[in-house]
Amino acid sequence: xxxxxxxxxxxxxxxxxxxxxxxxxxxxxxxxxxxxxxxxxxxxxxxxxxxxxxxxxxxxxxxxxxxxxxxxxxxxxxxxxxxxxxxxxxxxxxxxxxxxxxxxxxxxxxxxxxxxxxxxxxxxxxxxxxxxxxxxxxxxxxxxxxxxxxxxxxxxxxxxxxxxxxxxxxxxxxxxxxxxxxxxxxxxxxxxxxxxxxxxxxxxxxxxxxxxxxxxxxxxxxxxxxxxxxxxxxxxxxxxxxxxxxxxxxxxxxxxxxxxxxxxxxxxxxxxxxxxxxxxxxxxxxxxxxxxxxxxxxxxxxxxxxxxxxxxxxxxxxxxxxxxxxxxxxxxxxxxxxxxxxxxxxxxxxx
Amino acid sequence: xxxxxxxxxxxxxxxxxxxxxxxxxxxxxxxxxxxxxxxxxxxxxxxxxxxxxxxxxxxxxxxxxxxxxxxxxxxxxxxxxxxxxxxxxxxxxxxxxxxxxxxxxxxxxxxxxxxxxxxxxxxxxxxxxxxxxxxxxxxxxxxxxxxxxxxxxxxxxxxxxxxxxxxxxxxxxxxxxxxxxxxxxxxxxxxxxxxxxxxxxxxxxxxxxxxxxxxxxxxxxxxxxxxxxxxxxxxxxxxxxxxxxxxxxxxxxxxxxxxxxxxxxxxxxxxxxxxxxxxxxxxxxxxxxxxxxxxxxxxxxxxxxxxxxxxxxxxxxxxxxxxxxxxxxxxxxxxxxxxxxxxxxxxxxxxxxxxxxxxxxxxxxxxxxxxxxxxxxxxxxxxxxxxxxxxxxxxxxxxxxxxxxxxxxxxxxxxxxxxxxxxxxxxxxxxxxxxxxxxxxxxxxxxxxxxxxxxxxxxxxxxxxxxxxxxxxxxxxxxxxxxxxxxxxxxxxxxxxxxxxxxxxxxxxxxxxxxxxxxxxxxxxxxxxxxxxxxxxxxxxxxxxxxxxxxxxxxxxxxxxxxxxxxxxxxxxxxxxxxxxxxxxxxxxxxxxxxxxxxxxxxxxxxxxxxxxxx
Ligand SMILES: Cc1ncc(C[n+]2csc(CCOP(=O)(O)OP(=O)(O)O)c2C)c(N)n1
Ligand code: SF4
Numbered sequence: 001x002x003x004x005x006x007x008x009x010x011x012x013x014x015x016x017x018x019x020x021x022x023x024x025x026x027x028x029x030x031x032x033x034x035x036x037x038x039x040x041x042x043x044x045x046x047x048x049x050x051x052x053x054x055x056x057x058x059x060x061x062x063x064x065x066x067x068x069x070x071x072x073x074x075x076x077x078x079x080x081x082x083x084x085x086x087x088x089x090x091x092x093x094x095x096x097x098x099x100x101x102x103x104x105x106x107x108x109x110x111x112x113x114x115x116x117x118x119x120x121x122x123x124x125x126x127x128x129x130x131x132x133x134x135x136x137x138x139x140x141x142x143x144x145x146x147x148x149x150x151x152x153x154x155x156x157x158x159x160x161x162x163x164x165x166x167x168x169x170x171x172x173x174x175x176x177x178x179x180x181x182x183x184x185x186x187x188x189x190x191x192x193x194x195x196x197x198x199x200x201x202x203x204x205x206x207x208x209x210x211x212x213x214x215x216x217x218x219x220x221x222x223x224x225x226x227x228x229x230x231x232x233x234x235x236x237x238x239x240x241x242x243x244x245x246x247x248x249x250x251x252x253x254x255x256x257x258x259x260x261x262x263x264x265x266x267x268x269x270x271x272x273x274x275x276x277x278x279x280x281x282x283x284x285x286x287x288x289x290x291x292x293x294x295x296x297x298x299x300x301x302x303x304x305x306x307x308x309x310x311x312x313x314x315x316x317x318x319x320x321x322x323x324x325x326x327x328x329x330x331x332x333x334x335x336x337x338x339x340x341x342x343x344x345x346x347x348x349x350x351x
Numbered sequence: 352x353x354x355x356x357x358x359x360x361x362x363x364x365x366x367x368x369x370x371x372x373x374x375x376x377x378x379x380x381x382x383x384x385x386x387x388x389x390x391x392x393x394x395x396x397x398x399x400x401x402x403x404x405x406x407x408x409x410x411x412x413x414x415x416x417x418x419x420x421x422x423x424x425x426x427x428x429x430x431x432x433x434x435x436x437x438x439x440x441x442x443x444x445x446x447x448x449x450x451x452x453x454x455x456x457x458x459x460x461x462x463x464x465x466x467x468x469x470x471x472x473x474x475x476x477x478x479x480x481x482x483x484x485x486x487x488x489x490x491x492x493x494x495x496x497x498x499x500x501x502x503x504x505x506x507x508x509x510x511x512x513x514x515x516x517x518x519x520x521x522x523x524x525x526x527x528x529x530x531x532x533x534x535x536x537x538x539x540x541x542x543x544x545x546x547x548x549x550x551x552x553x554x555x556x557x558x559x560x561x562x563x564x565x566x567x568x569x570x571x572x573x574x575x576x577x578x579x580x581x582x583x584x585x586x587x588x589x590x591x592x593x594x595x596x597x598x599x600x601x602x603x604x605x606x607x608x609x610x611x612x613x614x615x616x617x618x619x620x621x622x623x624x625x626x627x628x629x630x631x632x633x634x635x636x637x638x639x640x641x642x643x644x645x646x647x648x649x650x651x652x653x654x655x656x657x658x659x660x661x662x663x664x665x666x667x668x669x670x671x672x673x674x675x676x677x678x679x680x681x682x683x684x685x686x687x688x689x690x691x692x693x694x695x696x697x698x699x700x701x702x703x704x705x706x707x708x709x710x711x712x713x714x715x716x717x718x719x720x721x722x723x724x725x726x727x728x729x730x731x732x733x734x735x736x737x738x739x740x741x742x743x744x745x746x747x748x749x750x751x752x753x754x755x756x757x758x759x760x761x762x763x764x765x766x767x768x769x770x771x772x773x774x775x776x777x778x779x780x781x782x783x784x785x786x787x788x789x790x791x792x793x794x795x796x797x798x799x800x801x802x803x804x805x806x807x808x809x810x811x812x813x814x815x816x817x818x819x820x821x822x823x824x825x826x827x828x829x830x831x832x833x834x835x836x837x838x839x840x841x842x843x844x845x846x847x848x849x850x851x852x853x854x855x856x857x858x859x860x861x862x863x864x865x866x867x868x869x870x871x872x873x874x875x876x877x878x879x880x881x882x883x884x885x886x887x888x889x890x891x892x893x894x895x896x897x898x899x900x901x902x903x904x905x906x907x908x909x910x911x912x913x914x915x916x917x918x919x920x921x922x923x924x925x926x927x928x929x930x931x932x933x934x935x936x937x938x939x940x941x942x943x944x945x946x947x948x949x950x951x952x953x954x955x956x957x958x959x960x961x962x963x964x965x966x
Contacts, residue, residue: 056796057796057800058792058793058794058795058796058797058800059793061637061792061793063633073802074802074814078800079796079797079800080792080800081790081792081793081800081801081802081803082800082801082802082803083633083636083802083803083804084802084803084804084805084806085629085632085633085659085805086655086656086659086805089625089626089629089655089656091626091629092584092621092625092626092627092628092629092630092633093629093630093632093633093636094633095584095619095626095629095630095633096582096584096629096630096631096632096633096634096635096636096637096641097633097634097636097637097792098633099582099617099619099630099633099634099639099641100581100582100633100634100635100636100637100638100639100641101637101638101639101792101793103793104637104792104793121622121623121625121626122622122625122626122629124622125621125622125626129619317619318617321614321617321619322612322613322614323613323614323615323616323617324608324611324613324614324615325611325613328581328582328615328616328617328634328639329581329634329637329638329639329791330638331581331615333579333757333758335606335615336576336579336581336606336615336758337576337577337579337752337758338576338577338605338606339752339754340751340752340753340754342605343577343749343750343751343752344749346573346750347561347563347749347750350563350564350565350749351561351562351563351564
């Protein structure tokens with residue numbers, strides 16, 4: 001039952017972050033997902049990333065659509081406000097929330113069914129609108145909650161649990177996000193926490209639309225031979241373009257890395273992304289190169305993971321709209337209501 | 352071809368302009384209407400326009416009425432026939448004894464006229480061709496010229512129209528000169544060549560008072576500014592688009608931070624109506640006042656989100672400017688046909704708060720009020736306007752605002768409340784009015800966070816499929832809806848001069864026609880009490896009004912009698928008691944139509960409307 005809080009049995013020496021919080025302070029209700037579901041590992045990575053970044057949980061707003069994946073925000077950051085909206089429409093709700101208060105951290109969690117089918121329109125427009133958010137797609141190639149239908153990200157030729165072969169072409173949400181103007185695009189695997197946690201940290205520090213497409217096997221409906229989203233398949237076909245570390249400005253670690261092997265990307269909030277290059281030719285600041293690279297490797301049957309693209313000078317929706325620094329939801333009557341004098345003047349013009 | 356009995360009327364007539372869409376006639380037509388108004392005579396103009404941008408016929412009708420009747424009257428005393436495409440129709444539309452004004456550059460054969468009307472020809476095209484070389488100027492100034500001609504024909508003061516041009520183009524002297532010149536050309540030609548004034552005249556009066564002249568959509572946009580809206584998510588649709596245009600332009604004026612030049616508002620054009628209402632819900636969940644403006648097709652698309660906002664208890668304001676339906680219907684014609692779609696929007700047992708303004712003044716006041724109600728009740732609130740009210744300028748009371756008024760943000764649990772240890776159950780009915788407390792995201796580091804969802808939950812917002820939790824919640828929502836009864840604007844009762852067993856219920860833009868219809872009926876010795884419904888849920892006075900009358904006519908502008916259905920459903924009223932008076936051809940309802948239907952029905956049913964007064 002999801003409303004059971006996790007028992008707070010803490011050992012006294014549990015590590016604390018700069019806020020004095022332990023990892024437990026970033027957890028939520030007990031998950032009701034199937035044991036072994038990739039989505040739970042993603043939740044754990046989110047917890048780790050927020051703990052590492054010393055984020056105050058109540059400053060995060062976590063929003064989702066509908067699906068197993070969209071249930072997960074209940075299972076992390078119990079001290080954050082959450083919003084489980086309607087199927088496929090989380091991006092617009094998140095956009096509205098971000099318009100209301102630019103000072104919170106927005107985390108959108110969605111499924112591949114939620115984002116690539118019913119919600120693809122909203123997905124696309126939130127990316128092109130420059131909403132400042134971390135948008136995580138928990139991508140398992142199936143509809144988990146409705147029990148195993150193919151989703152629009154399922155590879156052509158892959159097999160369902162019932163043995164049906166998928167005849168439709170897949171949608172690559174990372175490639176799509178790149179085309180649509182997302183300014184931070186990554187792909188990862190739920191089983192690779194070492195890669196995923198820094199990617200989430202980088203996204204949370206990024207000022208603009210950040211997409212992380214996380215392959216997240218559905219143990220119940222899509223973890224069999226013939227599936228291209230099973231744990232085994234993803235592990236065998238995964239090629240990482242880089243490893244990411246996120247260094248907050250106050251952190252002195254950056255000096256301890258030997259120069260040459262690292263690329264430093266300073267983000268808007270001052271955090272520094274350190275990209276450890278695995279593929280010597282890979283340039284994460286080249287949007288077109290990233291799209292090409294994805295497609296070339298996909299043709300070879302490889303799944304490219306890592307930080308595919310980042311624009312460290314990105315600007316978000318609020319800059320485009322030229323809104324005031326103070327969150328709109330905190331402007332009082334005096335700032336909003338022009339009052340009776342202004343009306344009198346207006347009346348005079350309308351005669 | 353002057354008829355023997357030409358219509359003679361001062362300050363009480365209808366004049367219609369037949370134009371081609373895209374010919375730039377609308378500003379000239381409006382200039383005429385305003386000139387009448389500046390002479391102290393009330394006008395009620397209406398645009399009748401097609402759903403296209405250029406080339407199709409369009410009409411602009413100006414009712415001149417010193418008595419102050421602002422509803423559509425029907426009929427036409429004078430036609431300015433500037434559209435060859437609709438010539439035959441326009442000639443036929445003139446009332447017997449009326450006047451036809453046309454461009455006589457190419458004289459028409461007698462067979463193209465009627466002999467019971469007065470024809471007035473002015474060679475507008477020829478005059479323009481002589482005066483201007485640029486084709487666009489020829490077109491635009493032709494319109495100004497016929498306004499000049501009308502000023503002379505109707506015996507109006509030239510200086511009034513001239514002053515309007517000066518006001519309109521203030522600071523752009525060449526434009527002022529050019530327009531006044533064209534106006535003068537038309538005026539002088541008529542004075543020199545036609546017998547004027549004609550039987551229709553405008554005499555200076557003092558019947559406008561301090562009233563203002565504005566369209567409902569602009570007033571809704573202004574209402575949203577005064578109501579404290581900071582976020583608008585929207586998608587273009589006729590006839591609602593100008594609500595947002597007005598909101599943003601008033602915001603640019605009133606909500607630009609003087610120091611930084613930054614905006615104290617955000618209006619985002621969404622990709623569709625689903626996204627626009629989604630943004631509104633997200634913003635309102637996060638503590639901003641947010642709204643959208645749409646029309647029928649948008650209402651259809653937003654249904655799932657309305658259900659979410661209702662059940663998850665999130666404020667939202669929706670301006671629905673109704674148009675001809677169903678489906679794409681008649682996009683540029685008026686109706687009141689979204690009533691049921693809004694009242695019960697979304698699947699399941701949902702019901703929503705509706706407000707029914709009657710004119711631009713109430714578009715403003717109800718518009719601003721909607722944000723207080725949405726916050727107080729934590730639910731969507733619909734402001735139901737329509738094309739007739741929304742897109743036509745209308746005379747109304749000047750806007751006013753009480754500076755001591757503060758926004759009612761409803762039941763918000765603050766950081767201090769949480770610190771003080773107040774029990775926070777997001778869906779707890781603490782006060783017995785069905786309205787729970789909410790927290791805004793980010794309020795407190797460790798207290799007050801909750802999970803919003805469209806699925807069932809218990810009073811502490813925890814997911815629950817327990818029937819008892821569900822029933823508690825539904826009963827509380829019902830209580831909340833009952834609470835809303837006292838918060839929506841009360842109905843407006845007008846008693847007849849004599850006691851009567853007949854009642855009439857109506858709402859929204861039917862109002863001006865209904866006021867006049869009441870007077871027409873009274874002149875015929877038929878007395879009716881009228882009740883204007885201003886909001887939903889229906890308060891007890893409405894049900895009492897029905898109980899107090901033997902027969903109640905329900906006047907509305909749709910085909911099925913949606914207000915009547917809603918009354919029957921909500922008040923468990925005997926359907927036989929409520930008689931439909933329905934107008935739904937897309938044109939605004941008229942006083943003649945209402946009074947005619949009521950009088951006919953009464954004579955058919957042989958119901959005497961007048962109760963014998965005991966002596
Ligand atoms: C409008 C609407 N249509 C259909 C559904 C049913 N539905 C619930 S979840 C879901 C699919 C979820 O798939 P995905 O987003 O991939 O998430 P997963 O469960 O696989 O994590 C569907 C179709 C719904 N809730 N709402
Ligand atoms: S059905 Fe699949 S996606 Fe859903 S919880 Fe189970 S394993 Fe996870």
